Amino acid sequence: MGMTSSRSQNPGMGIFIAAVALLAIWFYSLLDPDPQGSSSRLILGIVLILLSTGITILLLFGITAIFGYTNFKKGLLNFLIGDNGTYSLSRLQAVLWAVVIIAYQLQVVLCLCFNSHGNYFHLYEPVFSESVIWLLGLSLASSIAVKGITVSNATQNPRTISKNTVVPRLGDILVGDNGLDFSKCQMLIWTLLAIIVFESKCFFFNQELLTQSNEGVEKLFNHFYDEYNKNTKDSLDSSSPYVPYLTWSFVVLMGMSQGVYVGKKLVPSFKLGDIKASKQSELEFETKQLDLKSKILSEILSNTAPSPGSAIDKASKAAIEEEISRTKERIDIIKGDINQINNFLN
Amino acid sequence: MVGLGDFYRQSPTGFATLPFIYNNIRSLVLDLKDKGWSSSTPLLDSMASVKNIIDKMVETINKCAQDEWLLFYFTGHASKYYISPESKPITYCVTYYQNLTKGQYPGLEQFFYGQHYSRIVEMFAKKVPKGHLITVLDCCYAFGLIDDFAASAEFHTVIAATAHNAPALFDDNSVFYKEFTKVLGQPFNTLQKLINTSFANQEIPESCVIKPAKKFESFTL
Numbered sequence A: 001m002g003m004t005s006s007r008s009q010n011p012g013m014g015i016f017i018a019a020v021a022l023l024a025i026w027f028y029s030l031l032d033p034d035p036q037g038s039s040s041r042l043i044l045g046i047v048l049i050l051l052s053t054g055i056t057i058l059l060l061f062g063i064t065a066i067f068g069y070t071n072f073k074k075g076l077l078n079f080l081i082g083d084n085g086t087y088s089l090s091r092l093q094a095v096l097w098a099v100v101i102i103a104y105q106l107q108v109v110l111c112l113c114f115n116s117h118g119n120y121f122h123l124y125e126p127v128f129s130e131s132v133i134w135l136l137g138l139s140l141a142s143s144i145a146v147k148g149i150t151v152s153n154a155t156q157n158p159r160t161i162s163k164n165t166v167v168p169r170l171g172d173i174l175v176g177d178n179g180l181d182f183s184k185c186q187m188l189i190w191t192l193l194a195i196i197v198f199e200s201k202c203f204f205f206n207q208e209l210l211t212q213s214n215e216g217v218e219k220l221f222n223h224f225y226d227e228y229n230k231n232t233k234d235s236l237d238s239s240s241p242y243v244p245y246l247t248w249s250f251v252v253l254m255g256m257s258q259g260v261y262v263g264k265k266l267v268p269s270f271k272l273g274d275i276k277a278s279k280q281s282e283l284e285f286e287t288k289q290l291d292l293k294s295k296i297l298s299e300i301l302s303n304t305a306p307s308p309g310s311a312i313d314k315a316s317k318a319a320i321e322e323e324i325s326r327t328k329e330r331i332d333i334i335k336g337d338i339n340q341i342n343n344f345l346n
Numbered sequence B: 001m002v003g004l005g006d007f008y009r010q011s012p013t014g015f016a017t018l019p020f021i022y023n024n025i026r027s028l029v030l031d032l033k034d035k036g037w038s039s040s041t042p043l044l045d046s047m048a049s050v051k052n053i054i055d056k057m058v059e060t061i062n063k064c065a066q067d068e069w070l071l072f073y074f075t076g077h078a079s080k081y082y083i084s085p086e087s088k089p090i091t092y093c094v095t096y097y098q099n100l101t102k103g104q105y106p107g108l109e110q111f112f113y114g115q116h117y118s119r120i121v122e123m124f125a126k127k128v129p130k131g132h133l134i135t136v137l138d139c140c141y142a143f144g145l146i147d148d149f150a151a152s153a154e155f156h157t158v159i160a161a162t163a164h165n166a167p168a169l170f171d172d173n174s175v176f177y178k179e180f181t182k183v184l185g186q187p188f189n190t191l192q193k194l195i196n197t198s199f200a201n202q203e204i205p206e207s208c209v210i211k212p213a214k215k216f217e218s219f220t221l
Helices: A002-030 A038-066 A076-080 A089-113 A130-156 A182-211 A214-221 A230-237 A248-266 A272-303 A311-345 B021-034 B050-063 B114-127 B142-149 B175-183 B188-201
Strands: B002-004 B069-076 B078-081 B090-093 B132-139 B156-161 B208-211
Touching (some): A002 A038, A038 A182, A076 A089, A130 A182, A130 A248, A182 A214, A182 A248, A272 A311, A272 B021, A311 B050, B002 B021, B021 B175, B090 B114, B090 B142, B114 B132, B142 B156, B142 B208
Parallel strands (some): B069 B132
Antiparallel strands (some): B156 B208
């Protein structure tokens, strides 16, 4: 099975490597002597982002392959599988942000190496905006919190651990314990939106890095956006882009979104309707069985008789009558419980 | 008739571990009634103590006419008691005692086993010399009980079957009783074959042993 799976994944990986190689060639061919052409700059910027993302994925694949995870599914996608064996949104987020940020650094390196004024690789500094570091931190913290909750739940309720092999599916990312989960859905949307916005910032930053002179590059690396500084706000029309960032309000939004997602995992995952139906069914079954017991005991009494003068038989008859009475009382209590459940939830 | 569905532990459902014992007794009462028998009030649950069983049997035997037939039926659990780890186990019927379901194991004197029954069989032989004693054991380890309970085969018929795998509830009978009721009208010396053939045809992994009293081999209930 392992060999078959490995072989079926390899053609896909081969195509991916070929695509990255083609992007690299395309990128190199776009580095024409007319960097001012707006259409070619647009394509160059997009190709650069795609190329760096592709190289980052290949890099991760290479690392997993070194440690023996030799195909795409058993390698890279394994990063997305949570402790319960399904694909995890928090892990997906952490991986996405890691890929985006590593790719951004690769873009910076490529831009410096292929700067129109020459090779400026010596100016390279791994600079990040604070907001991006916060976003990466939030997604990592979220994935760790989710791991903690999953392990804690499994420890407290071992019966919830599936004994069958869990096959991860793409749908796991949006599905909770009781079907589609809106908190997951909205968080995925915010994450994708944040990545698109961040990549657009990278696009403009890269354009400048490709064309700026030595001095301009140094200035760019120190050009951080400060949302709460009035002077920075006033200078938003500046032609120089900032080190790629996301606004703090967006970081707060992502933080709240992560908080809801993690918090939701801490509250019981059942739907009250399901519990009601299950409990009712359980109680109705118990009532039915006790009702049968009561009828059977009554029938035994009506078809048997104490032997004349037998103290044991008299005591036995009294014990059966008492048992019938206790059973009926128990049935009444259960019926009361059923009514209480209905009244409480209706 | 004796029925005790409880065992040394509570069942997860909260019901007795063998809830079908009530239905077994009801069915036997009705089956016997159809055949002209009369049944005294059965000993169920907390009344199914070793003392009550012995007292009831003594009381009944003392009231029997010389040629009367007496049927003893036990439905419930049985178990094995080891006096020492190396000794041969003594099979006993689980009878009621305080804290039965609390997992406390009392001494053998709290249970009904071969020694008790031997005395009852002896007493029956003396008091009811022309009678027929029929012992029906519908419980786990019934085969272990049979050697101890089968004394004096001249007038004593023993019918034993295990039914410990029966996943039955209140409205069902034990696996054995379902087959037993089908052949009640047949001679004692044919019952074993009939029941075991039926088990085999249904692929039920159970079997029963019937030792008919020599005097009454071709008789029916």
